Amino acid sequence: MNAPWKAGSVGGRDPFAAFVCDDDTLEMLRPVAEEMGWSTDKCNKGGLRNAVQTLSVSASPNILLVDLSESGDPLNDINSLAEVCEPGTVVVAMGQVNDVRLYRDLIVSGLQDYLLKPFSPDQLRDVLSQAQAVLNAPKSDDSHAEKPHISTAVIGTRGGVGASTLATSVAWLLSHDRERMTALLDLDVHFGTGALSLDLEPGRGLTDAIDNPSRIDGLFIERAMIKANEKLSLLSAEAPINSPIMTDGTAFFQLQEEFRASFDCTVIDLPRDMLINYPHLLGDVNATVIVTELTLASARDCIRLLSWLKSHAAQSKVFVVANKVQSANLEIGRQDFESSIERKIDIMIPFDGKAASQAAKLGQAMVEAGKSSKASAKIIELSDLVLGSVGGEEFSGKDGDKKSLKDKFGDFRSLLPSRKASEDSPKA
Numbered sequence: 001m002n003a004p005w006k007a008g009s010v011g012g013r014d015p016f017a018a019f020v021c022d023d024d025t026l027e028m029l030r031p032v033a034e035e036m037g038w039s040t041d042k043c044n045k046g047g048l049r050n051a052v053q054t055l056s057v058s059a060s061p062n063i064l065l066v067d068l069s070e071s072g073d074p075l076n077d078i079n080s081l082a083e084v085c086e087p088g089t090v091v092v093a094m095g096q097v098n099d100v101r102l103y104r105d106l107i108v109s110g111l112q113d114y115l116l117k118p119f120s121p122d123q124l125r126d127v128l129s130q131a132q133a134v135l136n137a138p139k140s141d142d143s144h145a146e147k148p149h150i151s152t153a154v155i156g157t158r159g160g161v162g163a164s165t166l167a168t169s170v171a172w173l174l175s176h177d178r179e180r181m182t183a184l185l186d187l188d189v190h191f192g193t194g195a196l197s198l199d200l201e202p203g204r205g206l207t208d209a210i211d212n213p214s215r216i217d218g219l220f221i222e223r224a225m226i227k228a229n230e231k232l233s234l235l236s237a238e239a240p241i242n243s244p245i246m247t248d249g250t251a252f253f254q255l256q257e258e259f260r261a262s263f264d265c266t267v268i269d270l271p272r273d274m275l276i277n278y279p280h281l282l283g284d285v286n287a288t289v290i291v292t293e294l295t296l297a298s299a300r301d302c303i304r305l306l307s308w309l310k311s312h313a314a315q316s317k318v319f320v321v322a323n324k325v326q327s328a329n330l331e332i333g334r335q336d337f338e339s340s341i342e343r344k345i346d347i348m349i350p351f352d353g354k355a356a357s358q359a360a361k362l363g364q365a366m367v368e369a370g371k372s373s374k375a376s377a378k379i380i381e382l383s384d385l386v387l388g389s390v391g392g393e394e395f396s397g398k399d400g401d402k403k404s405l406k407d408k409f410g411d412f413r414s415l416l417p418s419r420k421a422s423e424d425s426p427k428a
Contacts, residue, residue: 199363
């Protein structure tokens with residue numbers, strides 16, 4: 001496969017050309033093209049196959065619009081188009097397949113955007129305007145190495161383990177102490193606490209993105225995100241509980257793409273159920289933080305999450321963090337917990353109810369409100385691990401899954417004292 005197309009304007013070439021499959025789309029396209037100052041003679045009938053044939057004997061335009069509706073294998077056909085398309089062409093595709101995996105693969109292959117049919121003239125105009133903006137954007141100087149983007153997902157094994165508290169604190173540390181431009185994405189659309197914990201109004205940014213993924217671009221991000229401090233921005237929602245999420249996940253993928261372009265770091269507060277419906281969310285995440293308590297239920301779900309991550313996000317460095325750890329009354333000790341999940345706990349964060357209460361009262365991240373607490377010191381260690389995740393080792397779980405999950409559950413269930421044994425034990 002050829003290298004992806006790179007944005008740029010090349011002189012001596014047509015500014016625009018389109019190859020579409022149906023008359024309705026052609027009739028919609030012509031006035032939009034004329035409005036943007038392009039010749040309607042370059043709006044052709046025939047789809048992607050016609051585009052490949054035409055561009056094999058002529059120079060490709062600066063902006064190319066192709067229709068994939070009649071393509072049986074869009075990815076393979078796009079590769080064929082890449083072979084006849086010159087560097088510098090900005091390519092936008094349209095089609096009838098509503099599949100976030102296809103969208104993701106097309107973007108990775110070098111497309112600027114993918115329009116799902118049917119679409120309105122306004123949607124078409126917006127996408128072509130974005131393509132023109134990309135074409136005319138000043139070229140970055142690649143001679144200066146930039147810091148790689150670091151994307152982190154924080155997942156709790158159970159509700160109430162403190163995953164949202166840690167996600168907010170890590171994002172605050174990256175922005176404030178490390179001075180990285182950071183985006184905090186709270187994907188609990190109905191009950192998220194990211195904005196609440198920072199004393200902010202959540203706004204409608206996330207719900208608008210879900211409803212209109214085609215409008216997500218740099219300008220949308222700038223307007224939709226809420227500023228927490230100079231370098232930390234938040235995207236969250238407080239959707240009505242009678243309004244279920246209706247999305248195929250395209251919006252989430254596109255938000256992550258825009259975050260990579262606009263920020264140094266992304267922290268995703270990721271509810272567990274999102275992994276089931278939108279597994280692609282962790283496709284490009286550098287670090288995954290599993291937040292757990294030392295309990296039987298958390299041990300079970302920690303094993304399940306580690307297994308899932310090994311299969312679906314092997315590129316991500318995984319950190320297991322035990323939160324709210326108390327010195328007494330532990331349901332499972334650290335050594336037994338680590339034995340059951342077959343790996344070490346990376347960080348143990350002690351329970352600090354006073355610092356948590358103070359943070360809630362002040363509307364601040366826990367590490368900001370309780371800077372001198374032992375819990376905050378451990379969260380700072382976690383932020384250091386996150387920053388070191390890029391270029392680090394691969395998934396740190398054990399390779400040999402000699403036991404089934406059922407066997408593992410049996411192993412750590414035996415760690416709990418038997419009720420019958422307690423009753424039968426001799427009394428002093």
